[in-house]
Amino acid sequence: MKNKSYIGTAFIILVFGIYFVPKIIDRIKNNDVVKGDRLNIEGTPTSTKSDLMTIGKAPDFSLINQDKLTISNESYKGKVYVVEFFFSTCPSICPIMNRNMKLVQEAFATNTNFGIVSITINPENDTPVVLKKHAETIGAKGINWNFLTGDKTKIFEIANKGFNLFVGQNTKIPGGFEHSGFFALIDKDGNIRCRKDEFGNPIIYYDGLEQKGITAIKQDITKLLAE
Structure with missing residues (x-):
């Protein structure tokens, strides 16, 4: 019985060596050993001429801004811009x-190649008039800072399916809506871009609540503007 056990163990080791060892060696050669299989999906992030990663194309959108003008992703063609989802009564x-x-806006206030897109997830309340007042209240003066509203179903689809940034309606919490606190960074070609974390994995989005995230996104906007 012991001999059979040794034979079985040896067979398992042999199979492991044949199948997995070459893969491990390849990852070491490619400096890829820290990456998990979660990155091996369609649209895998790729390197570009800067050290920022390209995650994939940002979704198309066409909504109405605080001045009742139609603003789409084409309005930002050739510009670097940041996208967030919010609502005025949050x-x-x-x-x-x-x-x-606003700190991000102030850092690039005079740069016509930079913009901000703030999309409400409560369009029933956040009409263009409400958004214009909200922009004035918070001191949003950027020449390319648009506060957008429109059809709620489309907005939720842009957020949840397009950007994969969670938004939802929840009557049990204050304000009635919930959403992530992340900012998306888009380059001049309409691609979602980001830096890597300490393990070499893309962070995908920037923390809009912490100073560390704001410092990082300002640094990376500067890089993209220079591309």
Whole structure:
């Protein structure tokens, strides 16, 4: 019985060596050993001429801004821009996001090749008139900072399926809506871009609530503007 056990163990080791060892060696050669299989999907992030990663194309959108003008992703063609999802009556994270986005805006206020897209997830309340007042209240003065509203179903689809940034309606929480506190960074060609974390994996989105995330996105906007 012991001999059979040794034979079985040896067979398993042999199979492991034949199948997995070459893969491990390849990952070491390609400096890929820290990456998990979660990155091996369609649209795998790729390197570009800067050290930022390309995640994939940002979704198309066409919505109405605070001045009742139609703004789409084509309006930002050739520009670097940041996207966030919020709502004007948000009692929790939105004021922090607004304050931090204003810091981003102030850093690039005179650059016509930079813009910000703030999309409401409560369009029933956030009409162009409401959004214009909200922009004035928080001091949003960027020449390319648009606060957008439109059909709620389309907006939720842009967020949840297009950007994969969670938004949802929840009557059990203050404000009635919930959403992520992340900012998406888009390059001049309409691609979602980001830096890598300490393990070499793409962060995908930037933390809009912490100073570390704001510092990082400002640095990376500068890089993309120079491309």
